[in-house]
Amino acid sequence: xxxHSATMYQIIDEPRPGAxxxxxxxxxxxxxxxxxxxxxxxxxxxxxxxxxxxxxxxLRELFAILCGFVGYFLLLFAMSFLINxxxxxxxxxxxxxxxxxxxxxxxxxxxxxRQSAAYELFEYFGGKALNGIPxxxxxxxxxxxxxxxxxxxxxxGVSLWTR
Numbered sequence: 001x002x003x004h005s006a007t008m009y010q011i012i013d014e015p016r017p018g019a020x021x022x023x024x025x026x027x028x029x030x031x032x033x034x035x036x037x038x039x040x041x042x043x044x045x046x047x048x049x050x051x052x053x054x055x056x057x058x059l060r061e062l063f064a065i066l067c068g069f070v071g072y073f074l075l076l077f078a079m080s081f082l083i084n085x086x087x088x089x090x091x092x093x094x095x096x097x098x099x100x101x102x103x104x105x106x107x108x109x110x111x112x113x114r115q116s117a118a119y120e121l122f123e124y125f126g127g128k129a130l131n132g133i134p135x136x137x138x139x140x141x142x143x144x145x146x147x148x149x150x151x152x153x154x155x156x157g158v159s160l161w162t163r
Contacts, residue, residue, distance in 0.1 A: 027115035029132025037143020068107030
């Protein structure tokens with residue numbers, strides 16, 4: 001006689017398929033999306049992929065991306081403030097861009113590492129992943145426009161509060 005609790009047993013790290021499971025990709029693709037479409041595109045894709053994979057660390061991934069998003073804008077405004085005050089000789093917006101790319105890579109890579117383990121379990125339990133190339137190509141053409149739209153909206157919103 002089989003116990004009802006034995007049929008309900010689930011491994012803690014076992015992916016929990018949901019409605020988005022058919023959208024799951026190897027986490028390598030959203031990381032590559034960072035390089036081709038920008039941080040914001042990559043972060044949105046990573047969040048969708050986390051839900052699609054049923055990642056057990058999806059709350060940590062969400063927190064990392066939120067910290068990356070907030071940190072991105074704090075760093076952007078701090079560098080702009082320092083440049084406008086001319087605190088450092090030769091400090092320009094080119095350095096800000098390099099610093100933002102380097103900073104944004106930290107949460108992107110963290111999420112990649114977390115999702116890699118979830119993806120391996122997803123595959124082990126029979127999950128089928130999409131090819132990420134079409135989404136990557138879409139991100140290449142749309143990602144930079146998306147990032148520019150978000151940056152513009154936030155900067156315009158902040159400028160209304162600082163007048």
